[in-house]
Amino acid sequence: PAEAGAHGPPGIAARGTRGLGLLSARLGPVAAMETFTPGSLEALNGTDVRLKCTFRSPVPAGPKLTVSWYFQSELKEPLVAVSPLAVRRGREAA
Secondary structure, three states: OOOOEOOEOOOOHHHHHHHHHHHHHHHOOOOOOEEEOOOOOOOOOOOOOOOOOEEEOOOOOOOOOEEEEEEOOOOOOOOEEEEEEEOOOOOOOO
């Protein structure tokens, strides 16, 4: 299965970097955060799966924070964006 790189899904990093600069100019300062996920997850097409993750950020997580996921089949079909969900507030990293 395709795995996202440190800066996003494969093939998106270059465009994402430019987009981040434009987003930053419109919304003010932005900061990177580290996201941790299980190594892999298998599911059948059409089924619901919970994608668990934890994250560490240098700034507090606000109510507008979302995490977006992308899926790409083993057949190398186009990337599919999974609807982003608001982040549930849990334990804060030190």
